[in-house]
Amino acid sequence: MTAVQVAPALLEVRDLAVQYHAAGGPVTAVDGVSLDVRVGEITALVGESGSGKSSVAQSIIGLLPANGRVTGGRITLRGTDLVGLPERQWRGIRGAKIGLVPQDPGSSLNPVATIGASVGEALRIHGWRDRRKIRARVLELLEQVDLDDPETRARQYPHELSGGMRQRVLIAAALALEPQLVIADEPTSALDVTVQSHVLDLLDRLRTETGTGVLLITHDLAVAADRADSIVVMRDGIVRESGPAPEVLTNPSDDYTRTLLTDAPSLTAVVERRRPPVHDDAVPLVEVTGLRQEFRRPGRAPLVAVDDVSFTVARGTTHALVGESGSGKTTTGRSIAGFNRPTAGSIRIGDTDVLAQRSWRSFRRIAQLVYQNPFGSLDPRQPVADIIAEPLRNFRIGTRIEQDERVAHHLERVSLSPDIGKRRPRELSGGQRQRVAIARALIIEPELVVLDEAVSALDVTVQAQILRLLAELQAELSLTYVFISHDLAVVRQIADTVSVLRHGRQIEYGATDEVFTRAEQPYTRQLIAAIPGTRLGTRAG
Template sequence: MSILEVKDLTVSFRQEGKVNMAVKGVSFTVDRGETVALVGESGSGKSVTAMSTVSLLGENATVGGSVTYDGAQMIGASEAELQRVRGNDISFIFQEPMTSLNPLHTIEKQLAESLMLHQAIAADAARGRVLELLEKVGIRDAESRLSSYPHQLSGGQRQRVMIAMALANKPDVLIADEPTTALDVTIQAQILDLLVELKESENMGLLFITHDLGIVQKLADRVCVMKDGEIVETGPTAEVFSNPQHEYTKTLLSARAGGVPTPVSATAETILTTDQLRVWFPIQRGFFKRTVGHVKAVNEASLSLRAGETLGIVGESGSGKTTLALAIMRLIASEGGINFEGRDIRDLSTKALRALRKDMQIVFQDPFGSLSPRMSCAQIIAEGLGVHGTDGGDPRDKVAAVMEEVGLDPATMDRYPHEFSGGQRQRIAIARAMILNPRLVVLDEPTSALDMTVQVQIVDLLRDLQQRYGLAYLFISHDLHVVRAMSHKMIVMQHGDVVEAGEAEALFTNPQTEYAQTLLAATM
């Protein structure tokens, strides 16, 4: 008998007097020692389905059908029964550990709390079990981490703590909801290997939710493809991947950024150069805040970038990628040379810099967090026109023109960010940068929060805009497939140092340093 069985599950939400169906008749099972993947784009119903298993949805949700754990019905179960099952028999790992962990509690307290709640272990006895769990999930020097708070750990370490919390009570079913999306490729590979190892050693059932089919192919025994709240295709992973039956599955499988960027003209002018650019943050101690050392965030980075060219910047979290870009944009202090359009800008005053800002724009990773929820699409896109004094003519005409250019309907310009999809919000962020006709655009993880099919659309859009206007891009990403599709040149960063640099394709096919080889191997 399956440890978890979902049959004819339906979920609807009541919002402003309307009823919206989010899940429509979903059925699947998870056996002990088996990995079942739920895949599909954002809004397909994956997470809602998972959270329905132990009634984690809000009061405006109506759940129908059947969900049984080890033969016991979960839908309609008492709160006491659900609390016994949650975190004990069925555990969750969520996508963003920073929002799932309590920022006010130490790692030890958060892990011990689960043990004391479900297993009635005394606080002094819980410490040994906490250490055992942290060591099991690969936290080095675990004892020194017990008193750490979530913000003091890296993304990969925080996710390992989340896994330790999920495993604390030896669950029968582990539900992992996009647990690696925000992680670098090397950390992602480590977390996936860890989940496989733990599933086998603990004989757990694993329900893995993701939009990344590359992960599914490596990890899952069976796959269920969801679209618009329904499972449109299911079967053994190898079978679904080799012979997909549904058109939507075929679309998902083919959705991977590919191709190559348009070659740069031999006569293209150099837009940007840096000479031994350095960003060191002082470590200050004592009452008088004496500097006792430095965090070497960027250490003597030299690069050049021409019009119409993309420089990909890759490396793990904390390697200095974003710090390097912010220093180039003069948004943080640095030492060394920064030459933009033939002019040394490192010592320019704030007033002098403002005139250059319209030529240096940035598009951020999170298209929702970087857009003001209180401003309409038109206000967001047009804001820079007023700031930089280039607002001659009707701003709405300019907004309409740039919206069409990035593939948005100008008729939607008076809507607010929450009324757009993730891909549309990223197009708004791109339009906000492009309306000022910049020469240099920093793209900081612009596709990592997007579904695969939307990633392809954004990459195609960025390449098209670059070709039309001769834009120079600094492209920061941990998704090396996207970097390869976008970049002419590439630099690899580790601990603030540029450890390898060169033509992108040559670096992908024949990396010279051990770190670059490890980084690239993690995506193959």
């Protein structure tokens, strides 16, 4: 029997402990964490927000915040102890031996520096002086990460590139000096499913070709299922489970790991959809016909964001709008909710002609919009109870006592305790803020709720809770949803019908099960194939 070849350890973390000094005293964020990253392999560090995984990554690369410090354990890279190194020595390690791909390309690239300058910065920091050699290496790196026309891209600025392109630029910068280890901190969490797949393919290819070890930090176990050789599951600063990826995924020993597997929408069912299929003769609440939305551009032809989109949504059902960034799905949703005035076409909600509305104030009783980022849409100065009650005050519904009772009822309805009403948005978690946004939208009892990427920024466990809540509220109140998302795994679980948009046009429309199992368009099949977690069966086998 041939022995299984195990790659040598590149990074070893043993019994790591990290504390932060806060106003109330020291707070332990990481407690006794151990993990390995091997040459040419990917180790995935998985956990929800606050689990401590980013603190582990920051400790490895020596970038803990000023109030944080390693209080125990050791970190070694090819035998070199990294804990307690002076900053002078760290400058010779970061970039050269350890590369970092940060989460948010929007804030990680200098907006006033060209792409070429950003990618070449690590080279200049580490002593490259020949401008021609720097430029040649930059173009080589941009080509290596599959950016078209590197010459042009190097001259552009971050705002001229898409999110996926900017993320590839960050990978190019991290690889500039061919580091032994790359830390990829949630590198795809904000990306469309197809762009996410391309970026992960790129990391996969580079570690295979160069032998670079990758520490992939993610809250999505489905991404880890597709890509990782080893998985480490963290919660509350400790390791709950670790081991080879197939073993952790198919035979988890910890209840929390099992919860993550259950809640990952691409690995299992999140929402039990007990409703019967939507029939063609079902009474529509929403009718969209020939929708076209143009935006004026000074000195240029108008931008056509939506072009001839038509669909209906039966009362009490969920219709999903899916597609990549720039496909027109958010523009369509905002038009339905009355925030855009379309250039052409018609929208009806029940007996209401949306485009003929003269009083948008009264229209808000019919349709409500829940945004992707509840922190940006909730007034930070107001307590939660006042935020939820605001629509009642605006429409002069009920006395103050009746309004308070209604707020308490809706807090309970979205599974929030009454004391939450006294807090302000900054004191709540992301999932709690999203529940507040939903309660605020529902308190005036609208017929339609448009949810614009309302769960995309949430951890999978919180996302699953919100999706279950939406399903329960729909069954209880006969709500109709238009659900905007780039996450087809979520759409597959929650939607009855779906429209697939591309470049502003609807290329596929029908019952969700039909579209997912018998898609007519290659683009739709490409989106479905890019759903993370689809490789689990082959990895486990």
